[in-house]
Amino acid sequence: MRGWAAFLMCAVTCAAQYTGAAVCSRCHPAEARSQENSGHAHALAKSTPKQPGQWAFGAGNQAITFVSRLNETDYLEHGESWYRASNAFAITPGHLNTDGLRYRVFDPSAGILRCFACHSTGPLQVAADGAIVPSELGVHCEVCHGPGAAHAANPAKVRPRNPGRVDGMQMNALCGECHRIQSSADDGSNLLDPWNSRHQPLLLAASMCFQKSAGKLSCITCHSPHQPLEVKQTKYDAACITCHANVRHTTAVLGRACSGCHMPPVRLNANLAFANHRIAIYAPDDALSPISKH
Numbered sequence: 001m002r003g004w005a006a007f008l009m010c011a012v013t014c015a016a017q018y019t020g021a022a023v024c025s026r027c028h029p030a031e032a033r034s035q036e037n038s039g040h041a042h043a044l045a046k047s048t049p050k051q052p053g054q055w056a057f058g059a060g061n062q063a064i065t066f067v068s069r070l071n072e073t074d075y076l077e078h079g080e081s082w083y084r085a086s087n088a089f090a091i092t093p094g095h096l097n098t099d100g101l102r103y104r105v106f107d108p109s110a111g112i113l114r115c116f117a118c119h120s121t122g123p124l125q126v127a128a129d130g131a132i133v134p135s136e137l138g139v140h141c142e143v144c145h146g147p148g149a150a151h152a153a154n155p156a157k158v159r160p161r162n163p164g165r166v167d168g169m170q171m172n173a174l175c176g177e178c179h180r181i182q183s184s185a186d187d188g189s190n191l192l193d194p195w196n197s198r199h200q201p202l203l204l205a206a207s208m209c210f211q212k213s214a215g216k217l218s219c220i221t222c223h224s225p226h227q228p229l230e231v232k233q234t235k236y237d238a239a240c241i242t243c244h245a246n247v248r249h250t251t252a253v254l255g256r257a258c259s260g261c262h263m264p265p266v267r268l269n270a271n272l273a274f275a276n277h278r279i280a281i282y283a284p285d286d287a288l289s290p291i292s293k294h
Contacts, residue, residue, distance in 0.1 A: 017147035083271035167215030197266035233257035
């Protein structure tokens with residue numbers, strides 16, 4: 001990200017290029033209906049009366065973090081998030097205590113603007129009173145397919161971006177725009193840091209499966225972009241078998257799913273865990289250090 005100036009410039013020049021998911025759904029109803037039930041689509045919402053803050057970040061599949069606007073220049077990321085695993089509030093990931101983190105809207109790092117940008121679709125605007133105004137809540141069609149106004153106006157002539165036609169490196173770059181944002185707890189390079197388990201493109205790029213796939217392995221090899229995240233590990237076996245049809249195990253696997261051993265969950269705290277996308281062979285007691293990369 002290039003700071004808050006880039007956000008404001010895009011808000012002025014790019015807004016008319018976006019249409020919103022409702023327009024996309026007129027010609028692509030099946031994809032739109034399915035995607036609306038995904039976690040991406042609910043990545044950002046206004047807080048309900050029973051929730052703290054003014055903004056709720058996250059669909060709640062694992063957690064929801066809350067943000068409040070403090071004044072004309074500052075926002076607060078609350079120090080406690082709600083976790084599905086415990087159905088309770090606990091310290092927010094990356095926070096040292098429950099006091100919360102304060103962000104200036106026009107800080108050079110554009111921290112709070114990045115949060116809103118990655119949890120919404122289309123350019124952000126900053127109102128005259130300093131309020132951040134997302135174009136469309138949640139992550140929808142135009143995040144992946146690009147601005148759709150020109151395509152909607154002339155679908156036969158103007159084609160949207162098709163992520164299904166890019167290679168693994170390009171897909172990693174696209175998804176990594178939001179799934180690889182650094183934080184104060186992330187030095188950007190340590191693959192053994194549990195914090196980086198939430199940065200899937202970073203770890204996927206370090207796996208031998210990715211490196212030897214000649215660009216064929218990407219995020220959408222396993223994850224449908226238009227459907228809710230599949231949570232049954234065995235459903236991913238078909239993708240693994242594409243390249244590893246005749247694999248022989250030296251130890252008993254007891255019918256476990258491939259990802260259960262080769263992409264073990266990395267626990268960030270008592271309530272939050274992410275699959276390790278650095279596909280490899282791991283010891284049962286260490287989900288981060290590969291004992292073999294092959």
